[in-house]
Amino acid sequence: MAFRKDRIKELGSESLRSVLAPGEQEVVSLSVIAGPNPWLALGLLGLIGQLFTQYYYVAATDRRVVFLGQSRWSTKFKGLAFADPRTRGVVSDVKVGSVWSSFRYRRPDGKVLRLNVHRIWRSEMGPFLQALGASV
Numbered sequence: 001m002a003f004r005k006d007r008i009k010e011l012g013s014e015s016l017r018s019v020l021a022p023g024e025q026e027v028v029s030l031s032v033i034a035g036p037n038p039w040l041a042l043g044l045l046g047l048i049g050q051l052f053t054q055y056y057y058v059a060a061t062d063r064r065v066v067f068l069g070q071s072r073w074s075t076k077f078k079g080l081a082f083a084d085p086r087t088r089g090v091v092s093d094v095k096v097g098s099v100w101s102s103f104r105y106r107r108p109d110g111k112v113l114r115l116n117v118h119r120i121w122r123s124e125m126g127p128f129l130q131a132l133g134a135s136v
Helices: 005-017 038-044 119-131
Strands: 026-034 054-061 064-070 077-085 091-095 100-106 112-118
Touching (some): 005 026, 005 064, 005 077, 026 119, 054 077, 054 119
Antiparallel strands (some): 026 112, 091 100
């Protein structure tokens, strides 16, 4: 996976443009890992922990929240995973940590995802949460 933030943003924005509706504008985007605490899933459990995680590039647009699948091993994006209408009140349980921060995102079907954000994406996390009506 590309570890340079600017390269991930560049590739993510290219992939995002292909799934946006005409006239839809990206507001803020970031890379997240959905699943249990990364210290547990990626550290202690290693390869087995990878089975319990999903990598996403998430963008809040002026209309919806778009989740693009992201490869955990390379710089490739897998395309649209899902997109939800942009509404307030879908974010809860925001926790800011020194390396990993997390919050819970509630999908319209009721499923709740724990989204983990690495500290290199923390500057995007605040505006993303604000776009969805939450605060850091």
